[in-house]
Structure formats: C-alpha cells, structure tokens
Amino acid sequence: MTAKLLVPYLTAGVTENWLDYLLAVQEAGADAVEIGLPFSDPMLDGVTIQESSDRALARGATVASILRDVRGVRDRLRVPLIAFTYANLVYRPGPAVFCRELADAGIRGLIVPDLPLDEAGEVSRAAEAAGVELTLLVAPVTPDDRLAEIVSRSRGYVYAISRMGTTGERDALASSAAALTARIRTAQQRANPDGRLPVLVGFGVSGAAQVAEAGRAGDGVVVGSALMRRVLDGATPHDLGAEVASLRAALDRCDQEDSADRTAYAEVSGHRG
Amino acid sequence: MTAKLLVPYLTAGVTENWLDYLLAVQEAGADAVEIGLPFSDPMLDGVTIQESSDRALARGATVASILRDVRGVRDRLRVPLIAFTYANLVYRPGPAVFCRELADAGIRGLIVPDLPLDEAGEVSRAAEAAGVELTLLVAPVTPDDRLAEIVSRSRGYVYAISRMGTTGERDALASSAAALTARIRTAQQRANPDGRLPVLVGFGVSGAAQVAEAGRAGDGVVVGSALMRRVLDGATPHDLGAEVASLRAALDRCDQEDSADRTAYAEVSGHRG
C-alpha cells in the first residue's frame, strides 16, 4: 500500500510509559515516528513541546536512557524511528559518537532543526558513516538555489516547514505549505526525474482537516504538538492511538481523493516496504 | 534688690491657658519673659521649641491672637515682655507695622534670631520709632570688632548665645559662655564705662546648676527649652511656677556667693526698678 505518510512526533521520556505511546501510534497506522530527544533550550519549539521536553528532563530522561528504552522494544518496532534533537546534544559527545549510538539503537534518521545546510557538513558525514539518514529542513523563505542544495543533501525525507514560526498547533494550515512543497518537487524533478525522497510537511499541523490538507500538499505529514498536548493533558496510550487512527483515516481519505497525482514514494523511501 | 536676672521663655499660644504659665512664671520671680511668637520654620530652635511652635500653630495661634491675649492680661503684668520671633513674621506686615503692634500690646522688646547686625537696619529703625527695644545677639564666633558694633546697637539687653548650636537642653553649659560674656563686658567697658546693658546668657541653659553658672557668667539667664519641655510634658502653670522659683533660688544663691563682682545692672536696665 502506497498511502500518504503519517509521521507522529513524540517527546521521548515524557512519561515513564512513553514507549506505550510509541507502540500505540505504530499500531494506529504511523509510517514512521519522530522521537524528540529532549533538550534544555528547544529554540524552534512552541510551548507544548517545550513543556514535554521540560517534563522529560525533569523525569531524568537522557539520550542514553532513551536509547536504552528504544533498544528494549526494538523487536516490537516495525516502523522506522527518526531522532529529532538540537545541535548541542549532537556536538557534546561528537557527531560521530552520537550518530553511532543512534544507529546502535536502531534509529534510522536524524533531524536537527538548528543545523542548517551551511553547518551540516560534519554531522552529515558522521550520519552517513553510521548509516543514519540526516533529514534537512526547507523553510518557506528558503531561496530556490539553496532549496535545491538542501533537497540534494537531505536523506530519508525532505522536511518542509509549513509555516514561519515554531512548532505548535495553529487554527489553519499556512498557505505557504503547498507553495513550498511544490517548489521542492520542482527541484526534485530537476535533479533526479526518476526518483525522489518523500516530502514531509510539518510544524503546526493539527486535526484531521489540516492533516488532510498537508497530506495533499506533500507526501506525508508530521504531527507533533497536537499529539503531545493530549499526552500532557493525560491521554492514555490507547487514547493517543485512537487519535492517530483518526488522523490516519483522514489522510487516507485525502489520499484516495487525490490518488491521481500520487507519487510512488515507497520506491524511493528507505523507510517503508 | 539687684539680683541676677531670670528671663524665662514661653512659646505664646502653646496651650489655651498659656497666659496662666506667663503669670505663674512672673509670680515665681521672673525679671522679664520672652514670649515666642510661633513661626513655621524656627531655624535656630531645637526640637522642644519646634514642637511647642508647631503645637501653637496647630491650635491656630497667630501674632494677632497672641497680642490680643497679651493685651487681655496687661494690667496683671509687672515684668516686661520681649517678643522672640523670626524675620519673616516681621517683614510680612512690614517692620513698622509689626513693631507698632508689639508696642500697642505693651511688649517692650524684640529678638529676631535670623536678623543679624548687617540686616537689622530697617527693623531697628522701626523698633526705635515704635519704642520697642531690639535686642541683638552675639555668638561665640563673633569677632571683636563686630561684637563691639552689636553691643553698641543692641537695645534692652545684649543677648549672649552661650554655645554654637540651636536652643535646647544640654548636659553642661558651654565654656564659651563665660568667655563670651567677658568679651562683651570688655566691649561695653570700652564703649561706655559708666553704664551698660545687662548681658543675658541663653541657648541650652537648663537646671539649677547651669542657671547658676550662667548667672555667674552674665547678668542674667534665659531659660527656654527646659521650661517648654515641662509644659509639653503636661506641667501645670503651678508646676512651672515651682520650677521657675527653684531656678530663681539657685540664681540668687549664686548671686550672693558672687556678690563681690556684681554689677549695678538695675541702674542700666530699663526693665527693672
């Protein structure tokens, strides 16, 4: 099945049973899961993910403890995990060590929002050496030539920042999202007409309607704050699974309506199939 | 009888029955009474007289009301009254008007502590015209030539400021008092060997011992804060009279011990005899 991709984000370590949330969203139809390695100064995150990060840190969660947790459920995981964290956590042990540790834990990808193209060299090399896919981000304000360069250097996916601003729920999806994914596809087309990475739309996507809209714009969607808000408000893993299932359904509906221009991402993504 | 002079000071209007205090101190042996016309900013007065002035003003005492009070007991007064007040109260109506009003009320003298020799011309002329004696003050720091000038221009008495500082009770009488009265006598001797004004010692004289000491230094003594403290603390006119009587006794004792170098002040003072 080659549906639109649904990629939930979860702050690792936010509760003691955070792995239950992870498994629940997997069962509910996630295609991959972004796991946030909590950082003290999440510059690009809105209040919800700041709060989940603070809670995880206050619980004593560390990169090491989180990777240990992940290794513990490795055999039950069927979807790829992508680590989402900030540059300082990568540099402190050193990019090579850090990426090897991710790989050892079976983590497939890495997103570092404060590591733009120009600074990404060292981490990119270390990731490649460790077999980790470093996904780069593209913003609405990224100019075309730079966008082409990011697209060509990104691995796993291309991450389209749907709006200027931090993560966090918004009332509507920015119109910039569709414009940006279109520009990314043009660049992909130009560089390699035969195959391309899936384009994930993220930042401030919440609710079935926005998920469907984002799904139409890109190849898939990342949903973070909207889910973490529920976790912070006390949702059980079962509740969260139900939420993700409903998003899955919305995304699949949009996908069917939209099947004409669907891309055969399964063939290009290393993550599915 | 030609004893040392005892001149109590009373803030006029300090209580409703302030005239009772006035009459009581007269009966107790005062040779003259300084009555303070309360001023809002008594720059040369210490806390006690500030407090009595504030109390009198708060009661609504005015120069006019005080002079009215004084006129009311005129026929019971046997000793001269000397007004003690600040320059602004003299200048506001004008020195001529002010001095005439004093004279009309039967007040014999005037002391204005913030009106030094150099500024005294106009008030001095007005006082003379109204038949009021303007007594000038001499301080321990007054140089000899200036002292001679003050002595020659003063009327009624010469006021020797016993110490540098404001009015108010002190533990001991300053040694400067005796030195100053001696200098004043020398100047008086030089100017007019045949007759001279009595020299009153004032500022911070309190208690029988100090009164006696001041009496030995000069021709008499002004006692203010020590009496007003008792009034503020609730002494009755009778109490105050008793206090003055005891000071009178102390002064007379010193006077007898000291009779050898006594001056025939009765002949030079316009106030007694």
Added chain:
Amino acid sequence: MSALMSVPVAGRFGDFGGRFVPESLVPACGALASAFAAAWADPDFRAELDDLLAVYAGRPTPLTPARTLSADLGIELLLKREDLAHTGSHKINNVLGQALLARRMGKSRLIAETGAGQHGVATATAAALLGLEATVYMGERDIERQQLNVLRMTTLGATVVPVTTGSRTLKDATNEAMRAWVADVGDAHFLLGSVGGPHPYPWMVRELQRVIGDEARRQSPYVPDVVVACVGGGSNSAGTFAGFVDTPARLVGVEAAGGAAMTAGRPGVVHGARSMVLQDAEGQVAEAESIAAGLDYPGIGPEHAHLGAVGRAEYFTVSDTEVISAVRRLARAEGIICALESAHAVAWVLREAGTPLLPTGSRVILTLSGRGDKDMATLGAVA
C-alpha cells in the same frame, strides 16, 4: 543686562538676597564668600574643577535635538542633557565645586539638605571622591518617595538623617541642615543644593551652575528665541539663564503649580535670603505640594525674584497631571526618561507650543535637569 548676573553687591540682587542667618553663622558665611571669591579667581582651582567636570562628571553634556517633538510641535527644540551628568542631574556641577572649596577651606565634613535626593546623592558622591564625611538631611516624606536615592546615598557612605518636622520635605530638611551647620560650623561646610540661602550661596551656586548655560550657548547653532528650565530652588534654571542673559533670548522658568514661589508667593525671608516665598497672610511659610520632590519647596533663589521683578525672566506653572504626561510623551517621542522636575519645563513647552507664549517656529533650548530613574516608582504608582 549682564550686570544682572554679576557678583551681587553685599549679596543683593535688587531688593532680594542678603544674609538672614543667626549671628552664629555670619562669620562662616563671610569666610565662605571670601574663600569662594578667591577660589573662583584662582586659575588652579578653576582648572581642577573643570578637569573633574570633564573626566569625572562627563561634561560637556550634549545638546540633543528633539526631532520628533520638534516636528510634532512646529518648533525647534534642543535639549540640554544634564540627565547624562554623573549621578543623573545638574546637581553634580554645584557639588563638585563646593566640595573642592570645602577641602580648600580645610573642612572635613559636608552637610546637605535634599529633596528629590539628587543633591544628596551628588553630595555623597563628592564626599566619597574627596575623602570627606557627608551627612544629608532629608524629609521623611521624600525618603519614602525617593527610596532609590536613599540607597544610593548610603551605598556611597553618607549618613542620611530623616527629618520628621513640618511637611517632612525639602523645606524642613533645609531647616535641619542649617541647625546642624550652626552646631559644627568649624569643621563642616554646609553644601547648599540650590541658589537660595544666605550670601554667598545664591551667587556661588549660580556661578557653579553657569556651566550649563555657557556650554549650551557654545553648542547651539544659534541664539534661541526661548530658554526654558524648571525651577525648584532655581539652580538649573539660574545656571542655564546665565549663559543667555546677555542675549535677546526670553528666559522662562517653570514651577510646580503646588510650589510656585514666583507665581503665587510674596516677598519674604526664609532660609537666609529675602526672596519670593509661598506663605500665608501672617508670614507662616506654606507647605509646597508637588509630585516632584525636588520642586516641593516654598521658596526660590533671590536672583529669580529679581529677574522676575525687573521682567528679564518669566515664570509659569504646570500641574502634576501635565508633568506626568510630559514624562511619558518625551520618553516615547525621544527615548529620554527625564526627572519629574525636568518634566515641568517639557510640560510647559508641550502646552504652549503654537500659542502666543511660544509661537510656531520658535527656537527653544530646554534644560533637562535630570534623569527619571528615581521617579519610576512614583510614575508606576500613577500609571
């Protein structure tokens, strides 16, 4: 005209001035007058003072064009920035001069009165700098509303004595300071903070403050039409006017409506000089009432009384409400938070610009006597 501002003969400015002090203080005032005259004529003294003003106090202070307000009001407004002087007001000019003089006279202590606390802070500062002791008298009410300055004074090592008599403001603090001086006239110099008091203070303080006007005159591209400053005791205005008294510029002093000695007072004698005084019919001195502690004073320097009497300077009042909005408007238009005192001058300009008193097109030099940090709590309370 310049004769108006010369050394006053026998301490007089026309009918005003003089030396109405207790005999105990007369010799000290005389000695001070001679010492200041000698020092002021001594190039070494002047050089030492000028050096301190420059390398220590930050003079010259700028003359800042108020671009936004000028455009809004239709005038050309230049601000003389005493708010930038060390300790935050013009008071430092006077204090450094008198403190140097006190040291030259062999005094070991400074006694001062203070209202807003700016003069007290300046005195504490000069005392620390020159190794003198400082005792500052301050009304209890002013202590409450100028906490910041009290902390500054004690940090500088000065003793702050609360004054609890009368209106518990500047007038009463001045009484106490004079009493303290009488008691220690040998060792102490009474460092009076404005152009009031007995001779030589009005003359001496004006001379020490004329650096404001002299600088502004030099810095200004033209002789302005109007020179305006706030008036408490009158020192920043006297210093400013001194630079322009011999020009055709109109001189405008702005008083607090609640402390308007020139506008609502009558001739009288307070604190050692004959001048204009807020007082009742009998001569009791009134309590001033202004939001600006530094203007909460019923008297004014005698030179102002004279300049007003002969018509060389004009005096107006503004209300507390006008003053508060003036602080805010200046802050938002020019990025300068001035003292409530200084804001009186600003408020007058804001009110009169475009009226016959200050016609459109007027060129105005306004002295901002100090900065407003000290007033933030007061301003916050009326927000």
Added chain:
Amino acid sequence: MSALMSVPVAGRFGDFGGRFVPESLVPACGALASAFAAAWADPDFRAELDDLLAVYAGRPTPLTPARTLSADLGIELLLKREDLAHTGSHKINNVLGQALLARRMGKSRLIAETGAGQHGVATATAAALLGLEATVYMGERDIERQQLNVLRMTTLGATVVPVTTGSRTLKDATNEAMRAWVADVGDAHFLLGSVGGPHPYPWMVRELQRVIGDEARRQSPYVPDVVVACVGGGSNSAGTFAGFVDTPARLVGVEAAGGAAMTAGRPGVVHGARSMVLQDAEGQVAEAESIAAGLDYPGIGPEHAHLGAVGRAEYFTVSDTEVISAVRRLARAEGIICALESAHAVAWVLREAGTPLLPTGSRVILTLSGRGDKDMATLGAVA
C-alpha cells in the same frame, strides 16, 4: 594579532561562531550580514551613528582616573565610564547601530531579549527615538529583580513579555526572542544585545561596541598593561578589547562564578553559535546563577572562546560576595555606583592587585559597563 578581530570569514572565529539557526532564519541572517557590511562601509551611515552617539548618547564617555583606589592598591587604574552613557550602560552603543540598520532595512519592529534590563531599556529607547515598535522578552526572575528597568521600558512604550520557561532568566528570554523572530522575520529585526548568536551578530555587535575600546585607547595617556572588563555575553569586553588587541596589553575578562562559560564551560552550540557553554555531560545547558542579572547566562560570544583558546585573552571569575563588596568599595572610594555586572571587573582588580596576576605598578584600564541604579534594591536586600 589584529587579524583576530577582523571580519570573521564565514562567521567563524577560529573553531567558534557560525550560524546554527533554523532554516527559517538563515535568509534573514544572511540579509542582515550583507546589510550591516554595506552600512558599515557607508560613510553616511557611520556619520549618522557617530552623530547620535555624540549628541544623543553622550559619547565620548570619560576615562576617569580612580585616584583613591589607585593609591590604595598600588596600581594606576583608569575607568572607562560607560555608566555615563545614555540609559546607563554600554548597551546603547550597539542598540543605536542596530536600530539605524533595522530602519535602513525597512523593518518596523525590534525584538530583543534582556537580562538586567539594560539592553531592553536601550532597545526601547532606540525604538522610541526612531519610531519603531519594540517587544522585549525578559525572564520572570529578572523582571522581579530589575523592576526599575521594567518600568523604564514600559514608560518608553515598549512591550515587555515575561518569560516563564526554564531558569526564567536571560537564556530563556533569548530562546523566546528567537522564536518570536522566526514568526515575524519579515517585519522584525532581532536586536541581539551581546556578541553571541549567529553570524553576523558576534561580529556586528563587536564592531558597534568597539567605540569603547577605540575611545579609551585615544583617551589613555599610555598603552596600559592590562585591560579588564566584565563578561556576560561579552559585548562590553569585546568592544573594549577591540581597541587594544593589537597592543601588548593583556586582555582580561571577568565572569560571574555562577555563569562562567569560559572558565567552567565546554564547547557547545547555543543560541546560534558554537562557543563555550555551561552544560552537563550530555549537553543540556546549565542554568547560570549570579547576583548580576546581566551575567546570568551560560554562554559567551564565540570571539571570546577563540581569544581564550589562542591565549590572547584571559578569563577569571569572582564570587557574588566579592562583587557586592566591590560595588561598595568603588562607591566609597570614587563616588561611583557601578552595576553589579561591571563590579565583577572591579572585584577582580581589588582581589588581584599586588599579586602576580596584577603586579604592583600595573597600569590598568577597566571598563565600567554600567551604572548601579538598577541594582540598588538587590544591594539593599543584602545590606
């Protein structure tokens, strides 16, 4: 040596610096770097800034000989008086430059972070002066201890946004300010207050602050043996050092013991630059803890990391207790109440004078980065 301080290639100072920001900010940082480079090379821009610094902000600030302390300590101590600059600290130098630049770039809003509030006040001031909007992010904890500056900012018309995350101090305010910038990168200029952050900030802010060092160099009768300044983000020190980096003078930065990125930190990436960072073994950024809100910051500008790494500058720490006595001692000796931040530099001099670190006879230039009015409440509380 002077190459150390030139335009950093690709925003690097040796191993440090860079532009570690979200992709959303990369174009804005690039545009800012180009705009600043163009403006800095434009004589008209320079002239306008120099004019504002002179007629508005009160530059040059004096270089004051600290006579009493010099005698007491056996050294020659000169104080560069940023406390006399408008708004009370060196922050105005940077802010006027960036605000002019923002206007030139057509921005209508300024966003700033602030710790002690001095940078916030300076930003609010420049915004008022140039008719721009200002939003200032400030940690809740700093809002409590710097009330005076909060009132000043609101009086100037700025919006102060309390930051309640993390340590509720400067670090968190900086996070919030960057978030706000991401959301309004078209209309807003992020007016960073120190030499941290992504390229071009460390370079631009140092260039705008070099006026401190350049002036001091011109004003000083000699090249000193030691140049010392406090270090928070590192802007007053960077500006001071810039004037002396090509001389034999030793350059000394003094950190708060509780916020000592140079002395106790390790290389890391925070707020857009690779530099020295207080952090734990995993890379979580530590919360700084200092009595001086302006030094309560776990990072430092990348140029300092480089100057330290190559040995051109030395960095030391002093404790809160030393700082409090330094404020008092300077106040009583020289009549200057400096900011708690600036007092770090003073405390180091007081501690080391006569030791091998600062031998007797040394000639020292010390930058007093700001005045202490804002700290009187804090100081009063520990009295």
